[in-house]
Amino acid sequence: MEGILLFAISIGTLAAIYGMVTLALNLETGTGPLWDLGIVSFFGIGAYAYVILTAAPAEGHQHYLYGFGLPMWLGVIGAALAGAVAAWFIGLPSLRLRKEYFLIVTLAFAEVLRQLYINEDWLTNGVAGIYGLEQPLRGLVEARQYTYVLFALAICGLLAVWALTRMISLSAFGRACKALRENEALAITAGIDPRRTSMVLYVLAGAFTAVAGVFYVWYNTLVVPGQFSSDLTFFVWTALIIGGVGSSRGALFGAFIFILLHDSLRFLQVSGETAVTLTSLRTALIGLLLILILRFRPNGIFPETRVVFKLPDRAKAAEGAKRKGLA
């Protein structure tokens, strides 16, 4: 029984981490105009930046040069900064492009980065990865209970990203992003600079995703390049489409549904052969869900809703207009 609970908590932690990335993607794609097919880039950059900043110096059998052994909080800040800088760097050439090309270029960058993690041994220890990484608040509880602590941390992280992305999308800046999403030419006539606005948005999403990458390191206690393939980008896109593009609730819900379908079968103790079958089954299951969603709820389970303001009284407004001699 406790096994099931621990497993559920562990899956929940993973879902919370995916949730952060899905929220960041929703900021770019749901609120803003950016069709980012390379969001895994920032997830990976965040993870590696954190590890390089905080890991202990390499041991004899390891090749990486830098393990600065800095405190974790510095690692988190460093990761966010690295994500932001990476976004700026990738955004410089790619945000000049039309939507469709942006999509391709971001995908290509993600692949380039993965090759970098694999080939730059001195920085990343290559395919062997870096293991045995420390987790925050580890000493607080006994080992068995730590799953709960990490879950609580991930939920806090998720709530923080949720609150921030929500605040951003409801701000004047968020409205500008939405305007660009809806009609770039018209947005320009409102004085909105597409390139600059998109860049800020992209950098913010990069930073959020990078922080999610740190949680992923805590979750796994290791980094290897294989964790940052473009599969993750597609997973997160799938989660967002299922949940509802443009809706934070949808982004959260989509991430949890996705992880539930994708990872809960792992719990079953089965033979290797059955495991292979199950793996392809779950992919088929998710594909089926995606098709059903697109067919019957094309805007997702929680479609984007209208932004509601507490509107001033209409009659008073009409009066006011008259008084000022506008009508």
Next chain:
Amino acid sequence: MLEVRNVSLYYGGICAVNDMSLEVAEGEIVGLIGTNGAGKTSLFNVITGFARASSGTVRFLGRDVTGYSGPRIAQAGMLRTFQTPVGFPKMTVMENMLVFSRADAAARPSIFRGASPARAVLEEAMEFLAIFGLAARAGDWVQDLAAPELKMLEFARAMMAHPKMLLLDEPAAGVNPALQGNLIEHIGALRRRGVTFLVVDHNLRFIRDICDRAYAMADGRLIASGPTGDVLNNPDVIRLYLGGGAGEEAA
């Protein structure tokens, strides 16, 4: 206020605007007429930073704004509309208003401050919506508006920016006569508030009703200019419109 000097614009080998010059003084409503493909929209694009002139200069409020980007021109106080009415479909009418407000423009750089707009801004927006008969639709998505409502929204949101100059690209196209009267009133009211206009339209009666002066274009060139009545009675212009099929009905 606006001064266009010898502007030309080429699309590949096609010359869309050929050595055009025009002037609009503060407080004027100036018309720009010409058959389809004459280059009116292209000239608008050059003036508002949507296209880069191959040659010539544009001055606005005494400043040389040739080659300014679209957002910069907008920030300088020149607003334009598009030939087909547009809005931000999946944003509410109120959000559409806010995007054009000065308050939003000023708040854009501070991403982490003040999520919801100030009361005064909402009230101002509501007043403008009331004037244009859209107050009841403030909370609805723009994609749910009827075509005439969208037309009104174009004016209402322009007010939020407090523009010095409005460039209207075929405001009367596809608008029924009753609503046209409405438009004329609104344009008049805006002018009294100090807005200067440059208006493109095919509907010559509409142009006659609102414009002090007019310019006529054909094949990218200026063919006539002067007081609206004179331009509309210019033999070249009449020939053009009769030949072009727009017909006497309009005049």
